[in-house]
Amino acid sequence: MTGGRWRLLATPLIAIAAGLGMGGLSGLVVFGDWLRPVGAVLGATAAVVVLARLATGRPFLPTVAGALAGAWLIIVAYVPRPDGGTTWIPRGETLDQLREVAERAYWYAQNSVPPAEVEASLAGAITLAVVALFLVVDALAVGAGFAASSGFVLLAPWLPALTLERRVPTLALAGALGAWLAVIALSRRSDRGSWRARARDGASPAAPAAALAATAATLLVALVAAPLAIGGPGWGAMPRLTLPASLGGGARLDLEIDLRNSLTEQSATPVLTYTSDSGKVDVLRGFALATFDGTRWDRDPLGDTAPATGVLWPEDTGSPLIADPGTVSIQMGSKGQDRVLVPSAPRSLVAGSEWRYDASTDEVLIDRPEGTANLRYTVRQALDFHTEESLRAADPLIEDGGDAAVSPRYLDLNERIDIDKVRQVAQTVTSQATDRYETAILLQEYLRGPSFEYSTEVTPTGDDAVSTFLADGRGYCVHFATAMVVMARTLDIPARMAIGFLGGAQDGDGFVVRGRDAHAWPELYFPGHGWVRFEPTPAQQTGQRPSYAEPETTEPTDPELLETVRPTNAPERQLPTAAPTAAPAPTADEAGGFPWLAVLGLAALAVVAAAAALWARRRSRADAITDAESAWATMRRRLGDRAGDDTLTPAETELWILAEGPDLGDDARAALGELRAAVEDARYAPAASTVDAEVLEGWVDAVAHAAREAERGAQTRG
Amino acid sequence: MTTTVPTAAQLAEVADLARRVREQLHTVLSGLDDAVDATLATILAEGHLLLEDVPGVGKTTLARALGRALDTTVGRIQFTPDLLPSDVTGVSVFRGDEHRFEFRPGPVFANIVVADEINRASPKTQAALLESMQERAVTVDGETRPLPSPFLVVATQNPIDMEGTYPLPEAQRDRFMTRIAVGYPSSGDEIAMLDAHDGHDPLAEVRAVATAEDLQRAIATVRGIYASPAVKQYLVDVVRGTRDSGDLRLGASPRSSLQLLAAAKARAAMAGRDHVLPDDVKVLAVPVLAHRVIPAAQARAAGRSAETVIRDILARVAVPAARAPEAMSRG
Known part of the structure; x- marks a missing residue:
């Protein structure tokens, strides 16, 4: 029958669609050279399937041949012999090797934080998945003849991106869809004698059903998927479901994941709005963290809390803190947590009895079930509290042991960090500093310098995220802030990690802070003055430095010096583990909760599509x-x-x-x-x-x- | 008895023969085309025919006209309670002059035997006829004498006036391939009949259009007709339907399957076809099956005859569509 030829054409198309499915891993893995062998193995497997189909009329024999060829190619490409050579002929020991590779890939997948650098074992696993996907779809579409239904299998690699709300390469998605549609078209073409006859005949009796399905699908897309995709106002009017935190619905996501999500997704969901009589605020802070184990920030134990009344500032400066206050009125969004967002300068709150202040962590807590959700409050903050002069004036106090006023945990350095190396870098960078202020500025400018690159495509690191970051030079705010905190501590400067939001964007009379404004920054301690924010993250994300932290002499840091400073013998990257990860995030809720409606909508869409496909299949079968x-x-x-x-x-x-x-x-x-x-x-x-x-x-x-x-x-x- | 695939010429001959006979009979029996066709199919399938209906609708006329249209010998027996078996089969009489017994063949020694009111004779006499129908031979005084070929018994029976009769037992009804209820003619047909009988006997005008040899050849051709598995499946489905039906106390026998297929083959050949269609089975299902089944009491109480029940079954059994197997695995 004429069907033979379409099969030969459909198989490469399916291979393309399966290969493009890797686009669904976007954001989970870092694309690179490892894609080449994956493509080669997939292409070769597809070629074997096509050749087998030329040679035999059996529907599934080509699939078996393809599976054998694919398995062999994967072994050749990814499973080395114990002596390091290529396994051309699988032996008994190959099984052990295979298990080892599989375990490594599993371990790697478990322990890496996306987006993960793909090493050989993971590439092997991905290849296996892609080849298996191709074979299953090919068997389904070409072998069994369910060309339309096979699309649901092709959808599989895109599901992670879908559920995690990640961006996927549009071209890849469009290409995969196009290939799938082409396969359907080819199979339908072979089913029917001629399209002209259909056209002449016009709509078939069953056309109303198709029209109904198409209308339903269009409505679903218009009402559910599209507003979600564009984050537009149409969506805002629709109810969103939120699961309680205990169900993993939102509030307790990892900071790591969450911050990155907020940054990479460019989440436009408003977290809060505020009006201010003194312009945009620098930052609004929720958390301040002290404990860092090399890869992960942990929350500190809650200290004694006091009613959050009066001026909130842990340091007794001996002078009125808020002489000329700026007033900020904050309206929280529908998501909340138990930490109230406050400016990072001395402030006072108009607050009720359920508001507590923890001086040891400098955090404001609110004790009510819904947390800060929909909370409206006014905070008055000291303007221009930190100045270069006041900060430099802290030096005598430092010499007098002023740092003893804060907990020693702000100087802790976990043994997993290569302290000597980090200290060496820090000392080299700050060799010209005369006081703590200059030291801080030099550290900040070093990290803002050309050696470092802002990137959310962060590489997974070893146990020592800071050393890796210093060697690698790629990361986002959490990495920059962590590096500065650790470097400061190696120089015996108490430092901590702060997490909150940047000041957001002008919106009418006020400002709106969105999910993508989530931020982490270091705060260094200046005795007699308090905790001072610095901004080591490059400007592309954060904008300007705080006014007091502008380097006064634009003494360019010598690039050559930096080169030598930068540790060249970067720590051997063993199998990487988690990147720095911080405590439960204040920003967890800003993304607006898990979009259940969207998922339900997509599920309904899938059901409609499945019904339509089944119907089309039955129809096409009857039509043949x-x-x-x-x-x-x-x-x-x-x-x-x-x-x-x-x-x-x-x-x-x-x-x-x-x-x-x-x-x-x-x-x-x-x-x-x-x-x-x-x-x-x-x-x-x-x-x-x-x-x-x-x-x-x-x-x-x-x-x-x-x-x-x-x-x-x-x-x-x- | 060898069966060969019939040639187009042979098929055309059968079709032509059927057409000629039909023409002749039509002049006598307007409106009885279905009955005529069933009769022809029965003779070509080597079966026997039971005509069951009220008196005066043309049962005997049909039988006699058939005898005339076919250039064959016709024997006629009027069954009465005192009819003896030897009156049917024949008797050996002593010839004094020659000092020996001579066999006088009875009326059954003919190509077409018309047995009128068969239920009026004693069971013994009925058995003698039915036995000869089955054996196609007569045994008298220990000597077996074959009956001529073709051999067709057309028995008539009046289902109304049953008093003093010996209704045929089921086993013997089963020996008739087909039973036809002639039925009253339509008004137009009845007027045509009056015209035909106006002043003369239309039976006298019936000409012989086929010889016994023609019939023999046609019968051989019918044996070679092809029945596809799909048709056989359909036929069996219908017959089994009578056994599964709650409206029937007794379903159709396997012998009826054989006879239904034979009759269907004859009908196919009469249409010049070399293969049986489900239509053949459908048309002949009532004549072949209805007299072999017994309606259950409740069906009878509901006024449902065997014929109605079989028509219901026909309206229920799906005609098999033989799909090519590869059609299912096609991608």
Whole structure:
């Protein structure tokens, strides 16, 4: 049959669609050279399947051949011999090697934080998944003939991106979809004799069902998927469901994941809005963290809390803190946590009894079930509290042991950090500093310098995220802030990690802070003054430095010096583990909760699509005119009730058609007779004569067309 | 008995023969085309025919006209309670002059035997006829004498006036391939009949259009007709339907399957076809099956005859559409 050729064309298309499915891993892994061998193995497997299909007519034998070839290629490409050579011929020991690679890939996948650098074992696993996906889809679409339904399997690699709300490469998604549609088109083309006949025939009796399905799908896309995708106002009007935190619905996400999500997704969901009589605030802080184990920030134990009244500032500066206050009125969004966002300068709150202040962590807590959700509060903050002069003035106090005023945990350095190396870098960078302020500025400027690159495509690190970051030079705010905190501590400067939001963007009279404004920054301790924010993260994300932290002399840091400073013998990257990860995040809720409606909508869409595909499949099967029998079935289906039921013989059916309803006309009657004779011949004659499919289709079309015309005519007359 | 695939010429000959006979009978029995066709199919399928209906609708006329249209010998027996078996089969009489017994063949020694009111004779006499029908031979005084070929018994029976009759037991009804209820003619047909009988006997105008040899050849051709598995499946489905039906106390026997297929083959050949269609089975299902089944009491109480029940079964059994196996695995 003519179907042979479409299969050969469909298989490469499916391979392309499966390969493009890796686009669904966007944001989870870092794309790079490892894609090449994946493509090669996939291509070779597809070639084997095509060749096998040329050689055999069996539907699934090519799949088996492809599976064998794919498995061998994966072993050759990713499973080295114990001595490091290539495994050309799998032996018993190859199994052990294979297990080792699989375990490594599993461990790697478990322990890396996305987006993960893909090392060989993970690439092998991805290759295996892609090749398996290709084989399954190919067997389904080409072997079994379910071209349309196979799309649901093709959807699988995109699911992680879908559920995690990640961005995927549009071209890859479009390409995969296009390839899938092409496969359907090819399979349909082979099913039917000619499209012209369909076109001539116009809409089929079942068309209303298709129209209904299409309308439902369009509505779903318009009402559910599209507003979600653009984050537009239409979506805001729709209810969003939020799961309690205990169900993992939102509030307790990892800071790491959450911050990155906020940054990479460019989450436009408003977290809060505020008005201010003194312009945009620098930052609003929720958390301040002290404990860092090399890869992860942990929350500190809650100290003694006091009612949050009066001026909130842990340091007794001996002078009125808020002389000329700026007033900020904050309206929280529908997401909340138990930490109240406050500016990072001395501030006072108009607060109720459920508000508590923890001086040891400098955090404001609120004790009510919904946390800060929809909270409206006003905070007054000291403006221009930190100045270069006041900060420099802290030096004498430092020499007097002023740092003892804060907990020693702000100087802790976990043994997993390569302290000596970090200290060496820090000392080199700050060799020209004369006081703590200059030291801080030099550290900040070093990290803002050309050696470091802001990137959310962060590489997974070893146990020592700071050393890796210093060697690698790539990271985002958490990495920059962590590095500065650790470097400061190696220089015996108490430092901590602060997490909150940047000041957001002007919005009418006030400002709006969105999910993407989530931020982490270091705060260094200046005795007699308090905790001072610095901004080591490059400007592309954070904008300007705080006014007091502008380097006054633009003494350019010598690039060559920096090169030598930068540790060249970067720590051997063993199998990487988690990147720096901080405590439960204040920003967890800013993304607006898990979009259940969207998922439900997509599920409904999938169901509609599945039904449509099934229907199309059944239809296409019934439509396939290859012999008299199928032509007869098609003709009967298209005539519907007019063609009687199954208990009629072909001759009786013919009589029934001619007797029921208006006259068909001579040509159609003749065609019907021919068709009836052909099907009787095919069914009951000893040696059935074969009629060309095109001729059969012509008869079917003639009868169906005449029947519809006749009915239309009858209706008009009626 | 060899069966060969019939040639087109042979098929055309059968079709032509059927057409000629039909023409002749039509002049006598307007409106009885279905009965005539069933009769022809029965003779070509080597079966026997039971005509069951009220008196005066043309049962005997049909039988006699058939005898005339076919250039064959016709024997006629009027069954009465005192009819003896030897009155049917024949008797050996002593010839004094020659000092030996001579066999006088009875009326059953003919190509077409018309047995009128078969239920009026004693069971013994009925058995003698039915036995000869089955054996196609008569045994008298220990000597077996074959009956001529073709051999067709057309028995008539009046289902109304049953008093003093010996209704045929089921086992013997089963020996008739077909039973036809002639039925009253339509008004137009009845007027045509009056015209035909106006002043003369239309039976006298019936000409012989086929010889016994023609019939023999046609019978051989019928044996070679092809029945596809799909048709056999349909036939079996219908027959089994009578056994599963709650409206029937007794379903159709396997012998009826054989006879239904044979009759269907004859009908196919009469249409010049070399293969059986489900239509053949459908048309002949009532004549072949209805007299072999017994409606259950409740069906009878509901006024449902065997014929109605079988028509219901036909309206229920799906005609098999033999799809090519590869059609299912096609991608």
